[in-house]
Amino acid sequence: MTAAGWIIMILSVASVSTLLAWCIYKVVSTPHETEHIHGFEQETPDVEQ
Amino acid sequence: MLAYFISFLLIGLPICWAEWAMGRQGGLAGFNSCPGIFNYITRKPAFKYLGVIGVLIPVIIYMYYVYIEAWCLGYAVNFLSGNMDFADVSQSTSFWALFIGAGEDGSALGFGLKQVGLYLLLAFILNFVLIYRGISKGIEFFCKYAMPTLVIIACVILLRVLTLGTPDTEHPERNVNNGLGFMWNPVKHVVELKDESGDWMIDHEVVDPARIEAEETAAATNSAMRVRRISMREQLFNPQLWLAAAGQIFFSLSVGFGVIITYSSYLNKKDDVVLSGLAATSANEFCEVALGGLITLPAAVTFLGVAGVAGMGTFDLGFKVLPMVFANMAFGELFGFLFFFLLFLAAVTSSLSMLQPGIAFLEEAMKINRKQSVAILGLITAVGCGFVVYFSQDVKALDTMDFWVGTFLIFVLSTIQIIIFGWIVGIEKGFAWAHEGAAIRIPAFFKFIMKYVSPLFLIAIFTLWVAANVFGIDFRTGEARYSGYVMDLFIEPNTVARLSVGLIALVAGLFIFIVALNPDYKKLNKEK
Numbered sequence: 277m278t279a280a281g282w283i284i285m286i287l288s289v290a291s292v293s294t295l296l297a298w299c300i301y302k303v304v305s306t307p308h309e310t311e312h313i314h315g316f317e318q319e320t321p322d323v324e325q
Numbered sequence: 326m327l328a329y330f331i332s333f334l335l336i337g338l339p340i341c342w343a344e345w346a347m348g349r350q351g352g353l354a355g356f357n358s359c360p361g362i363f364n365y366i367t368r369k370p371a372f373k374y375l376g377v378i379g380v381l382i383p384v385i386i387y388m389y390y391v392y393i394e395a396w397c398l399g400y401a402v403n404f405l406s407g408n409m410d411f412a413d414v415s416q417s418t419s420f421w422a423l424f425i426g427a428g429e430d431g432s433a434l435g436f437g438l439k440q441v442g443l444y445l446l447l448a449f450i451l452n453f454v455l456i457y458r459g460i461s462k463g464i465e466f467f468c469k470y471a472m473p474t475l476v477i478i479a480c481v482i483l484l485r486v487l488t489l490g491t492p493d494t495e496h497p498e499r500n501v502n503n504g505l506g507f508m509w510n511p512v513k514h515v516v517e518l519k520d521e522s523g524d525w526m527i528d529h530e531v532v533d534p535a536r537i538e539a540e541e542t543a544a545a546t547n548s549a550m551r552v553r554r555i556s557m558r559e560q561l562f563n564p565q566l567w568l569a570a571a572g573q574i575f576f577s578l579s580v581g582f583g584v585i586i587t588y589s590s591y592l593n594k595k596d597d598v599v600l601s602g603l604a605a606t607s608a609n610e611f612c613e614v615a616l617g618g619l620i621t622l623p624a625a626v627t628f629l630g631v632a633g634v635a636g637m638g639t640f641d642l643g644f645k646v647l648p649m650v651f652a653n654m655a656f657g658e659l660f661g662f663l664f665f666f667l668l669f670l671a672a673v674t675s676s677l678s679m680l681q682p683g684i685a686f687l688e689e690a691m692k693i694n695r696k697q698s699v700a701i702l703g704l705i706t707a708v709g710c711g712f713v714v715y716f717s718q719d720v721k722a723l724d725t726m727d728f729w730v731g732t733f734l735i736f737v738l739s740t741i742q743i744i745i746f747g748w749i750v751g752i753e754k755g756f757a758w759a760h761e762g763a764a765i766r767i768p769a770f771f772k773f774i775m776k777y778v779s780p781l782f783l784i785a786i787f788t789l790w791v792a793a794n795v796f797g798i799d800f801r802t803g804e805a806r807y808s809g810y811v812m813d814l815f816i817e818p819n820t821v822a823r824l825s826v827g828l829i830a831l832v833a834g835l836f837i838f839i840v841a842l843n844p845d846y847k848k849l850n851k852e853k
Binding site for chain 2: 277278280281282284285288289291292293295296298299300302303306309312313314320321322
């Protein structure tokens with residue numbers, strides 16, 4: 277791999293890692309954010325209990 | 326990679342935020358399906374029919390996704406049984422072909438340990454038991470632990486890939502350094518040969534510095550051969566690069582599938598759609614760039630060489646090359662089992678999420694309860710899944726459905742969604758919807774991007790995609806030859822390809838019929 281290849285790889289991996297770390301920090305540090313952040317919750321409100 | 330990051334900023338994030346915001350807004354009015362949400366937020370009758378695409382995509386993809394899910398389960402079981410100790414890639418390739426029935430139609434239906442039939446049945450039943458009985462909360466809870474474990478295992482595999490060195494001393498150029506170079510080097514070197522008409526045609530790519538030098542020496546004495554350096558700038562002017570980057574963005578972020586819009590419709594005003602969207606996309610990006618980008622292609626080049634990797638797709642890398650990595654590492658069978666089993670669980674959560682848009686749509690449009698909706702959708706998808714698995718030769722049915730739905734319709738739906746958000750809802754109103762309950766604000770420059778750049782970028786990419794993949798235009802030479810997918814349908818008819826498209830049309834027709842009969846959608850339009 278060339279020097280430019282190393283630079284691009286390091287920048288790419290660092291940028292996505294930083295973005296993810298920042299998102300985790302923001303979720304954890306914002307009060308009550310964990311209650312208001314969502315993904316694909318499998319149990320949707322239409323599920324009959 | 327630059328094209329990928331630009332596509333992430335110009336279409337990935339914008340469509341993601343638009344889907345989350347529009348879905349929640351529709352959900353607040355009681356609509357949970359893409360046709361219902363489009364109908365409500367646009368108040369234009371035609372859009373409820375366009376919304377059918379948002380139901381069709383996940384339902385059709387589910388039909389072949391569960392088949393791939395069964396591959397993961399089958400691979401996990403075979404790793405545990407000690408059947409995956411391959412000496413070379415040809416062995417792993419023939420295992421895969423026999424396992425999925427790639428040689429002959431109907432041959433995937435067997436129930437042996439080394440055939441996909443049994444695993445498919447288990448995967449299909451598991452999906453519907455989970456979703457029918459409403460016990461998917463259990464698997465979600467389990468995945469909270471299983472997914473971080475999968476990431477840890479991926480890190481272990483990454484460590485092994487980066488320490489593979491040169492596994493085959495007969496081919497010293499097949500090493501990890503060249504594998505990483507193939508993936509990340511911004512400047513490419515290709516060997517070109519003159520064809521009969523005197524045009525230069527790319528023969529193969531070279532990465533290894535010694536090999537480049539050797540090829541240049543050979544080219545110095547051969548007028549029909551040359552080594553060409555392709556700069557990053559030249560690569561960025563290649564439309565195929567942008568097509569690949571955009572396609573990858575859609576799949577890795579699940580945008581334009583019709584799934585996000587349904588799930589976000591269950592959120593309330595206090596929920597944070599901006600950070601939810603950004604956190605989900607950043608986690609996906611991390612897994613794709615920092616793990617996938619460093620594992621799959623470098624491993625493939627290390628075992629197969631640059632020439633062997635040419636033209637390889639996701640299936641080749643995941644199901645033919647990755648088993649070779651496990652075969653070359655300590656406790657490979659255990660890691661292989663864990664990796665494919667956890668991948669299977671991750672795939673189950675994805676396939677469950679693909680069922681929800683269809684379930685929500687049938688509940689809403691047919692006024693039936695969830696269990697009735699699950700039963701109807703179960704029947705539709707069982708027929709479709711059986712079709713895909715029966716016509717397994719050369720994975721023709723899967724490939725055809727993936728092309729027309731998993732690629733073509735995703736472009737269409739993404740374009741429709743960003744146009745609705747930027748132009749019909751209006752960018753200011755759309756941003757106001759998105760910012761309700763949000764802990765962070767979308768940077769203001771995204772207003773311009775989402776209103777002008779994203780739609781234009783998508784339309785341009787889509788036009789190029791149609792030109793390249795439907796009409797088969799070669800952007801380098803300008804020559805046109807219809808793609809195999811079009812040839813299969815109109816020029817050299819292929820029965821399986823035609824039946825696959827017929828199945829898609831049949832399901833689409835059924836959904837359109839259901840939408841047309843729904844009185845609530847019509848009432849809403851009259852109320853405007």
